Amino acid sequence: MTADLSAIKANLTECLRTSDIKVSTLTGERNMLNNSLIKVTEELNGLKSCPAGWRMFSCPCYFLSNESGSWEKGREDCKTRGADLVVINSSEEQMFLSNFTKEEIMAWIGLTDSVKEGTWMWINGAPLSLQPFQYWRSGQPDNNGGHPSLGQEDCAHIIYGGEGNNWNDLSCKTNMRWICEKMV
Incomplete structure (x- = not known):
């Protein structure tokens, strides 16, 4: 044995x-x-390189418009540039975008709840709820505090030059700059 x-x-x-x-x-x-x-x-x-006026982070290139317009105008402008409004996919991308410019400005991002109130979707069809990160400002989104007389706030924007939670919802007709994103 x-x-x-x-x-x-x-x-x-x-x-x-x-x-x-x-x-x-x-x-x-x-x-x-x-x-x-x-x-x-x-x-x-x-x-890889980005076109003139665009900045690269990871693989995509980003463009901050010089003009202002509605969310839809921003999206159309991005499409004419072979891009679309930015879809934020990571905390690193959020930090990059938060520091995209030193001046504090507001710019449209590709997030909306225009199809169903309260259900925020990215322009690529991904629901915001699937992401482990969200960067809404305190009390946002608030759809104008729920006051129907003030109108719907169905489009999201980011406040550049800020830190941390810097998303807000506004009327899609509000005039502001936008940020486009495209792969190279």
Whole structure:
């Protein structure tokens, strides 16, 4: 019985040694692939560039309009530029956009509840509720405090140059700048 246990122990020890070698080999291969991916990504980013007047963050390019208009006018202008109003997909993108300009300005983003009041949707069809982050100002969205005589606030904007929670809802007819986003 002792000989059987010794044989089993020797077999398990050999299996463990073989597994350690395989893990070490796979770890080395993974590290080489990660290094290759980093190099390819750097080369690809070197090939990408944004059009004049646009700024790059990650892969998309962003354009802050110089003119003002309604949410719909902003969206149409973005489309003529091969883009659309910005859809904010991460906290990093939100921080980038919050610091897009040093001056405090307001600009339309691609978020609206015009289809169904209180159900905020991005222009790409994604519901805001699926995202783990939202950056509404305190008390927002408020649809004009629920006063029908003041009109509907169905479009969202961001206050650039601000920090943290800087989204607000306004009437889509309000004149302000907008920010476009497009992939390069």
